[in-house]
Amino acid sequence: MQALSLHMSKTAMGASQKDFESAMNQVKLLKKDPGNEVKLKLYALYKQTTEGPCNTPRPGVFDLINKAKWDAWNALGNLPKETARQNYVDLVSDLSSSDSSSQVKPEADRKQPGYETLVVTSEDSITKIMMNRPAKKNALTIQMYREIMLALEAASKDDSTIIVLTGNGDYYSSGNDLMNFMNIPPGEMEKEAKNGAILLRDFVGCFIDFPKPLVAVINGPAIGISVTILGLFDLVYASDRATFHTPFTHLGQSPEGCSSYTFPKIMGQAKAAEMLMFGKKLTAREACAQGLVTEVFPDSTFQKEVWTRLKAYSKLPRNTLHISKQSIRNLEKEKLHAVNAEENSVLQERWLSDECINAVMSFLSRKAKL
Ligand SMILES: CCCC/C=C/CC(=O)SCCNC(=O)CCNC(=O)[C@H](O)C(C)(C)COP(=O)(O)OP(=O)(O)OC[C@H]1O[C@@H](n2cnc3c(N)ncnc32)[C@H](O)[C@@H]1OP(=O)(O)O
Numbered sequence: 194m195q196a197l198s199l200h201m202s203k204t205a206m207g208a209s210q211k212d213f214e215s216a217m218n219q220v221k222l223l224k225k226d227p228g229n230e231v232k233l234k235l236y237a238l239y240k241q242t243t244e245g246p247c248n249t250p251r252p253g254v255f256d257l258i259n260k261a262k263w264d265a266w267n268a269l270g271n272l273p274k275e276t277a278r279q280n281y282v283d284l285v286s287d288l289s290s291s292d293s294s295s296q297v298k299p300e301a302d303r304k305q306p307g308y309e310t311l312v313v314t315s316e317d318s319i320t321k322i323m324m325n326r327p328a329k330k331n332a333l334t335i336q337m338y339r340e341i342m343l344a345l346e347a348a349s350k351d352d353s354t355i356i357v358l359t360g361n362g363d364y365y366s367s368g369n370d371l372m373n374f375m376n377i378p379p380g381e382m383e384k385e386a387k388n389g390a391i392l393l394r395d396f397v398g399c400f401i402d403f404p405k406p407l408v409a410v411i412n413g414p415a416i417g418i419s420v421t422i423l424g425l426f427d428l429v430y431a432s433d434r435a436t437f438h439t440p441f442t443h444l445g446q447s448p449e450g451c452s453s454y455t456f457p458k459i460m461g462q463a464k465a466a467e468m469l470m471f472g473k474k475l476t477a478r479e480a481c482a483q484g485l486v487t488e489v490f491p492d493s494t495f496q497k498e499v500w501t502r503l504k505a506y507s508k509l510p511r512n513t514l515h516i517s518k519q520s521i522r523n524l525e526k527e528k529l530h531a532v533n534a535e536e537n538s539v540l541q542e543r544w545l546s547d548e549c550i551n552a553v554m555s556f557l558s559r560k561a562k563l
Pocket residue numbers: 328329330332333367368369370371372373389390392393416417418419441444446449556560563
């Protein structure tokens with residue numbers, strides 16, 4: 194009733210029959226269901242406008258819907274037809290404006306500014322960080338590592354419940370951009386290897402310390418560091434088109450992302466060795482069977498099924514979810530940071546080795562031939 198009296202006072206001049214008819218058409222165009230209470234109000238005002246006060250017998254006790262409608266109409270008593278018409282028009286006008294403001298904005302409008310290699314969006318209490326170099330299979334440049342760290346830092350403080358990392362295009366990510374190793378002046382190799390190790394330590398450290406539920410949505414093949422850090426995520430959903438490949442030995446490099454600790458724990462020593470030492474590439478279903486992936490979805494329905502699931506999860510009590518994540522992670526944090534430091538110090542050495550330099554040169558010369 195309070196809402197109705199508010200509407201009554203809003204327009205000084207009365208609504209015309211034409212306004213009323215146009216409001217009736219507007220109701221049919223509403224995208225959002227206004228709910229039963231408002232629908233009953235609209236019904237009652239419509240009846241009062243077109244027929245005057247309710248004077249039909251009250252429907253029987255089991256005719257629940259018609260009884261509710263009758264009650265709503267009857268509650269308007271002797272409200273004059275003109276006032277009912279005005280109230281109907283005002284109510285529809287309010288519903289139409291809230292309906293249009295609640296419509297989903299296109300992704301371009303929701304995109305957070307300031308990132309060149311990522312698209313970061315927030316919706317439905319989910320912050321999505323999407324790696325956005327599809328032409329280069331989302332290979333991770335130095336700038337991209339830094340932007341992912343910045344996006345995670347911002348997401349840890351925003352009001353989102355869940356954070357998602359995913360890739361744009363046909364790949365999730367092809368791992369470290371091998372061009373990161375290029376154009377290093379001869380005398381600067383050791384310094385650059387040290388800087389690389391510091392960057393990697395900080396990057397992996399962000400995933401170790403991240404306080405909210407972190408979900409990887411693996412839209413396609415994943416290579417190298419984009420695979421190893423999966424052991425630090427809470428959920429890993431994969432398209433059945435995805436593969437998981439850590440060809441470190443072929444590249445003269447050693448495992449990172451805490452995988453030397455998390456992979457044996459997740460899949461057992463023997464399976465971890467096959468991946469991390471011998472570079473065995475796993476299909477999504479194999480990775481799921483070995484516990485690295487939470488669930489695999491057919492590629493044709495992947496996005497729809499995963500986002501429906503995540504939207505439902507994002508409605509869970511936020512603080513409880515975050516506290517649970519932190520209790521699980523806190524048990525291991527110290528160990529994970531120690532593993533991260535050890536892996537990076539080994540890698541720093543590997544990057545200076547002939548085996549690594551030759552592997553990178555061979556990738557780059559293959560590129561030159563193409
Ligand atoms: C500082 C922190 C260091 C952390 C260390 C992490 C270790 C790792 O992550 S190791 C993993 C390194 N990644 C690789 O070895 C993958 C190399 N790329 C490939 O083998 C192939 O490109 C591919 C299998 C991913 C795709 O092959 P496909 O034939 O389908 O496409 P391409 O024509 O090769 O690729 C398109 C385009 O993208 C460039 N590209 C793809 N991945 C990388 C990469 N990782 N680094 C640099 N560039 C990459 C590729 O060269 C093509 O570029 P052009 O179009 O300019 O030729």
